[in-house]
Amino acid sequence: MTGSPYTIKAGSTILIIEDDIAFAELTSGTLQEHGFKAIGATSGQEAMELLSATIPSLIILDYSLPDMTGIAILEQIADRGLSVPFIMVTGRDDALLAVQMMKTGACDYLLKDTSFLDRLPAAVLRTLHDAETRERLLRAEESLRQSETRLARAQKIARMGSWEWNPLTGETYWSDELYRIFGFTPGEPHQVEMEWFINLINEADRPAFKKAITNAARQCQSFSLIYRIKSCNGDELVVNSQAEVECDSEGRAQLVSGTTLDITARIRAENEIQQLINYDTLTSLPNRTLLNDRLRHAIAQALRDRQMVGVLFLDLDRFKGINETLGHRAGDKLLKTIAKRLKACVRETDTLARIGGDEFAVVLMGVSNEEVITAITKKILGLISEPICINGHEIYTTGSIGIAVYPMDGEDGPTLLKHADQAMYQAKERDGNNFQFFSSEMNIKVLERMMLENSMRKALEREDLFLLYQPQVDTRTGEITGLEALLRWRHPDMGVIVPDKFIYLAEETGLIIPIGEWVLRTACFQAKAWQQQGFPPMRMAVNLSAKQFAQKDLSGTIAAILLESGLDPDWLELEITESTIMKDPDSNTRMLQKLKDMGISLAIDDFGTGYSSLSYLKHFPINRLKIDRMFVRDIAINPDDAAIVEIIISMAHTLKLSVTAEGVETRPLMEFLASRNCVEMQGYLFSRPVTAEEITTILENGLKY
Numbered sequence: 001m002t003g004s005p006y007t008i009k010a011g012s013t014i015l016i017i018e019d020d021i022a023f024a025e026l027t028s029g030t031l032q033e034h035g036f037k038a039i040g041a042t043s044g045q046e047a048m049e050l051l052s053a054t055i056p057s058l059i060i061l062d063y064s065l066p067d068m069t070g071i072a073i074l075e076q077i078a079d080r081g082l083s084v085p086f087i088m089v090t091g092r093d094d095a096l097l098a099v100q101m102m103k104t105g106a107c108d109y110l111l112k113d114t115s116f117l118d119r120l121p122a123a124v125l126r127t128l129h130d131a132e133t134r135e136r137l138l139r140a141e142e143s144l145r146q147s148e149t150r151l152a153r154a155q156k157i158a159r160m161g162s163w164e165w166n167p168l169t170g171e172t173y174w175s176d177e178l179y180r181i182f183g184f185t186p187g188e189p190h191q192v193e194m195e196w197f198i199n200l201i202n203e204a205d206r207p208a209f210k211k212a213i214t215n216a217a218r219q220c221q222s223f224s225l226i227y228r229i230k231s232c233n234g235d236e237l238v239v240n241s242q243a244e245v246e247c248d249s250e251g252r253a254q255l256v257s258g259t260t261l262d263i264t265a266r267i268r269a270e271n272e273i274q275q276l277i278n279y280d281t282l283t284s285l286p287n288r289t290l291l292n293d294r295l296r297h298a299i300a301q302a303l304r305d306r307q308m309v310g311v312l313f314l315d316l317d318r319f320k321g322i323n324e325t326l327g328h329r330a331g332d333k334l335l336k337t338i339a340k341r342l343k344a345c346v347r348e349t350d351t352l353a354r355i356g357g358d359e360f361a362v363v364l365m366g367v368s369n370e371e372v373i374t375a376i377t378k379k380i381l382g383l384i385s386e387p388i389c390i391n392g393h394e395i396y397t398t399g400s401i402g403i404a405v406y407p408m409d410g411e412d413g414p415t416l417l418k419h420a421d422q423a424m425y426q427a428k429e430r431d432g433n434n435f436q437f438f439s440s441e442m443n444i445k446v447l448e449r450m451m452l453e454n455s456m457r458k459a460l461e462r463e464d465l466f467l468l469y470q471p472q473v474d475t476r477t478g479e480i481t482g483l484e485a486l487l488r489w490r491h492p493d494m495g496v497i498v499p500d501k502f503i504y505l506a507e508e509t510g511l512i513i514p515i516g517e518w519v520l521r522t523a524c525f526q527a528k529a530w531q532q533q534g535f536p537p538m539r540m541a542v543n544l545s546a547k548q549f550a551q552k553d554l555s556g557t558i559a560a561i562l563l564e565s566g567l568d569p570d571w572l573e574l575e576i577t578e579s580t581i582m583k584d585p586d587s588n589t590r591m592l593q594k595l596k597d598m599g600i601s602l603a604i605d606d607f608g609t610g611y612s613s614l615s616y617l618k619h620f621p622i623n624r625l626k627i628d629r630m631f632v633r634d635i636a637i638n639p640d641d642a643a644i645v646e647i648i649i650s651m652a653h654t655l656k657l658s659v660t661a662e663g664v665e666t667r668p669l670m671e672f673l674a675s676r677n678c679v680e681m682q683g684y685l686f687s688r689p690v691t692a693e694e695i696t697t698i699l700e701n702g703l704k705y
């Protein structure tokens, strides 16, 4: 085998199928000399039996055998699924036969002539070599096919297609998956043109794609680009194309190839997450997180353009009441309607956000003066106050708006929002449906308020609160029939503070609940103490604020205090202002009834100021009206007030209610009231509010006036 250009594995088995035994032996001998192993069969039948046990590397087949032709043997071999290369041998020099034999798949064709044995080794080697090459090729093709299948499967799973584009010829190739991603049938359209493809891309993203593909073709620049594209069925897809460029030695692009990944689902999920992070689910408006971000940008922009930014903080007036009476669904509808209306008031570039239950914020960009802000604010208030029809109800709501302006009222978002919020509170205090620009005085007021709130929290613990008592007098006998407990706060720095200066704050912060409980307990214990000291029993009148009155377990708290102190409920009177009752007359009437059923008496304080209708008054389970001291004060100078007081007195008598006049400072006032049948009075004429010790002295010595 020396000198052979082929490297065939030594010892390859060759099957010689030949009925001429002498010729077969010659052939076998020659092959063995060349290092092959030869086995032989003298008939077709024998050959097939041999092939059942051994599969040779090559068959040398005599064309004409006694039992069957060479062709018939080949057919039987093929039927068994075997693929063995073979060389056909024949005694006839017949060109036609040669062609026929090659057609059957013979690798070579040898004539049994004198040069047969010389030509045999080379023919065998060549055939074996070709067979091996073919085998290797088949294996490589199979492996390629497998990896292509794997790639296609992976692409399908990843929704990723691959593509090639020849920038010189314009020829384009798309993988099957790419066709599928874009909604086409693989291979259809057959000719994919770059221009045609670019037209499928969303118009907004087209320039970026054109730029990327041009840079790839001209400057061999690879790219990664996310863009939107209209698929064959009209759906918009979001895809990410990544491309590499093959260049020649002179840097000219030869081939741009890449992958395209369908990221529509991912982008949709990302968008949904962004939506949840940045937007309010009810109104779809930006939430506080996005507002802060937008505000930061607005400030940066305003700084560059030397302009102002207006920050509006809007709170709906009485939203809580609407929510509670009509239900949360109606409340939601109301908020959605308001959001829609607000949107109509601001420009695309402005930001409208919902930052709390009924709180909205507006960031007005690039504002040149405050008049613009005022105009928009007025427009907003106007639109909000228009009636809204929800579930057949016509709802009227209004808003309070606080405004802070960059750069005057703050240089960063949180400060501006905080100041707008403070200004909003001012607007609300002025009865709502109002707007208010922030001012630095406001800030000082807020600071003072904060300090007051802090020290009020400590007041209870440090026992800085105390009660004064003011007698209520029966002017016919001069006897004290009742005492009103009035709260005072001994502030460590500010001295004694009267309730008008801090009760509102206690209400807002909720501190009124523990403070109110303390007042009730102290007053009840004191009343009981005087009784135990042997003084004739007197009513103890205690003021209740709106928040206390709204407490569900108010009656329980009072019952516990009465039990603790041992005071009979008959001697406790609760004073509730007319406006507190009128906030929710129906449910408050129920609470009043509950308290009355406990034996407690009830008085309407500041009567005449709260616009309660007579029909309601008739139904309130109350015992007493207290005429507001404002009317009493002006009786002498204002005939109208005198008339009002007279009406209140006669109304009280008609309804069989007791009546007490407050703020009686002079004898003529007392006489006027007495002449109008108001016998019970309270005021400086009889006594200022004084300490418990002073009351004890008065009780011991009698009241002098």
Ligand SMILES: Nc1nc2c(ncn2[C@@H]2O[C@@H]3COP(=O)(O)O[C@H]4[C@@H](O)[C@H](n5cnc6c(=O)[nH]c(N)nc65)O[C@@H]4COP(=O)(O)O[C@H]3[C@H]2O)c(=O)[nH]1
Pocket (backbone or CB within 6 Å): 470, 485, 486, 487, 498, 499, 500, 503, 516, 519, 543, 544, 545, 575, 605, 606, 629, 662, 663, 664, 665, 682, 683, 684, 685, 689
């Ligand atoms: N000019 C004038 N004023 C007179 C005269 N006689 C009494 N007054 C004042 O009139 C107020 C009467 O109390 P009110 O109408 O219940 O009005 C009370 C009451 O609404 C509220 N308040 C007082 N103590 C409490 C409390 O313990 N709880 C609650 N929730 N509110 C309280 O604070 C308000 C103010 O209380 P005060 O400052 O103690 O003011 C008291 C009293 O000092 C008079 O002849 N002339």
